[in-house]
Amino acid sequence: MLKNIQEWVLLLGIFGIVALLGNWIGYDIMVMDAVPGMLLLIAICLAGLLLGKIMPGNIPSVAYVAIVGVLLSMPWIPGSDFIVTYTNEVNLLALATPILAYAGIAIGRSWTDFVKLGWRSIVVAMFVMVGTFLGSALIAEMILRFQGII
Template sequence: MLKSIQEWVFVLVIIGAVILIGNWVGYDVMPVDAIPGIAVLALICLTGLIIHKLLPFNIPSIAYIGILGFVLTIPGMPGQEKIVEWTAQVNLLAIATPILAYAGIAIGRSWSDFRKLGWKTIVVGMCVLLGTFIGSAIIAEIVLRFQGII
C-alpha cells in the first residue's frame, strides 16, 4: 500500500502544479493564494484513496472523496470556514483541465484496450462530443439573447 500512496502523492503533486499554473495564467489567481486550496483538495483526495484501499466495500474511491469533502465543508464543522476560503481560490476549470488531460494520457497508453472496444465506441464518443457542443451553443444562445447581449 505504501507504493500506491507514493504514486498517488506523485500524481497529486504533478496535477497540483498544473492546476496552480492554470489557475494563475487563466484566472489571475496568484499561486501563493491558491496553494492552500490545492493542498487541501489534494489531501482530501489522498485521504479518500486511502480509505478506499482500507475498507473492504466495493465503492468507488470518488465516493469516499466526495463524502469526505462534503463532511469537511458542512457549516459548523471545525475548520470549515478556512477550507471553503482556501478552495474558493481554485477555479473549477483549472482543476478539470489537467485531470482530463491525465485521463486522456491514461487512455492513450492503452490503445490495445481501446481498440478492443471497437469502432462503435468512436462513433458514440463523437456523437457525445457533438451533442455536448451543440447543446452548449444552444444554451449560450438562449441565455445571451435573454440577457440582451446578442
C-alpha cells in the first residue's frame, strides 16, 4: 500500500507541475497563485484513491475522488470557501492537458494492440465521434431556441 501511495504522489506531483505550467502559459495565472489550489486538488485525489483501496466493493477510485471533491466544496462545509477560492485559480483545461497526454502515451505504448483492432474500429470510432458531435449540437440548438437565446 505504501508503494502505491508513493507512486500516486509522484504521478500527481508530475501532473500538478505540468498543469501549473499550462495554467501559467495558457491562462496567465501565476504559478504561485495556483500552487495552493493544485495542492488541494492533489490532496483530494489522494484521499479518493485511498478510499478506493480501503472501501469494500468494486467502486472506481474516480467516484471517490468526485465525492470527496463535491463534499469538501459544499457551502455548509467549514473551509469550503477556502477550497473553492484556491481551486478556482487552477483552470480545468490546464488539468486536462497532462491527463490526455498520459492517455496518449498509454495508447501509444500499446499501438500493436490498437492495430489488431483493425480498420473497422477506426470507422466505428469516427461514426461515434460524429454522432456525438451532431447529437450535442442538436440538443444545444433545441435548448437555445427554447430559451429564446437564438
